[in-house]
Amino acid sequence: MDEPLLQIRDLVVRYRRTGFFSAPPPPAVNAISLELASGSTLGLVGESGSGKSSLLRAILRLVPVESGTIRLDGDDWLALPEQVLRERRRAIGVVAQNPFLSLSPRLTIAEILAEPMTAQGRVPAQELRERAADMLERCGLPGTFLTRRARELSGGQAQRVAIARALVLQPKLLILDEPTSALDISVQAQILNLLADLKQELGLSMLFVTHNLKVVRHVSDTLVVMRSGRVVEAGSTEQISFAPAEEYTRQLMGYGGNLRDRSR
């Protein structure tokens, strides 16, 4: 068995105290350990305030970590110095919840897709355009979209652009933070299909954060359920969805029931 792509051990993230005399707040992420095997999808589920976003930010090295280790693709990720980090960060792509907030309204799609590439050093304009068009096409949009701006797109199209931008540097890990919760059901289906295709095609590993248990059950191989900074349940998706051990997970799984069961 290969080393997992992402390996987190006893990670603790704690934010600063609010005042000089106030007690330090409880950790937002409290001794979390998880593993993400190469080429698989890990679903991360939890209510607001459970520490999902803090965990993601720690993986992206956007918040200071109190203790614990993160190994990404063989590197001791938290120990990398700034200069090296800048170049290594291309190993992670991020797709946010709302594409209209994550895509600049002023830039054309071509400029949006070029930005990650130029941030990594000089790239000839011709190559920029070709790579952008290629990735856009893989994400199901024709090259003619390159001259458009984000506000001219529908929600689904904009989310495809956001995915293309996340993938344009060929990352190994794709982090998706509620990528479909701002979308309609039929568009959500298109995006989930696209992600499944891209995962196959590019051999991606995905960290999929969501509220929506139905979505996570469909896409992920393993599941981690978080509550107040801790992992309350972790294991294979089948195991957790059919035999949830924790009351909280049971509540999440029971919501809405299964449509197919209802229709029998």
Place this chain on the structure above:
Amino acid sequence: MPLVEIKDLSIRFGSLHNPIHAVRHVDLTIERGTIHGLIGESGCGKTISGMALLGLLPQSARVSADVFRFDGLNLLDVAKSLRGRRIAMISQDPAAALNPVLRIGRQMDDVLKSHSGLPRFQRRAAAEELLAATGLPDPRRVLKSYPHQLSGGMQQRVVIAQALATGADFIIADEPTTALDVTVGAQVLALLKRLVRERALTVLMITHDMDVVVECCDSATVLYAGHTVETGRTSELLATPCHPYTRALLAALPDAVAKGEKLASIEGHIPPPFAVIQGCAFAPRCASALPICREAKPPQRGDGQHCWTCHLEPHHG
């Protein structure tokens, strides 16, 4: 007699020559004491239909309908006077519905003052009672709090209490759980179900989330591009969807197929609101469309309970 009866509602903006059709042909019947779901994707006209029921459409809207009745009254004339008396609304984001600089006590009191006519000391007790009825554990403390001191679920309960405070018997809930966590949302839906039972309320649940419909709706209407395409009891609608759009929508849910299989997505886009629609609005995206679907308006099929509009003969596959 149903509480709400709408036949052939259309809402149009813009000029005669360049009309924008927000709602094209909506039929909606809501029985008393039930929760009725109004399902559809963005831009299908579900929110604006709710606005029409509340009399909140802007001046520029041109509304026409064969029947547009609430409890026997013609809503085209009286919607504004019913709002806040018989019809109340719960919006998607409770944080936006509450005033951030006033305590909950003051905001509850404002509603009671203008609707109940009770003297001040009784209003306070009434506010406490209403908050307790929505399942808030410590109503006194809530009355003294500002909205930001409450969680999203508590805020939504306060908004529901305000809707009850108006004395309305019909509540329009526009995606009341979208901004909440799944488990909190489930609690709010359970609360609404209980209130409908205890207080003989009727609720129109506007949503795009099938789980919400499964959780709490007795019956539901599916909208597509401003048309009512199918309506019926929730159980029938989910078990034997007859309109191709309803079927496609259910097939697009992540739990409709086995894990790892492709989801059935609907190709194409909804027609824009300025488009002229000759035949069936769904025909260009429909997998089983016939030539006639693009030319003639589809007929109404089904019985009074479960009906849909489609050219195709019904078959349950």
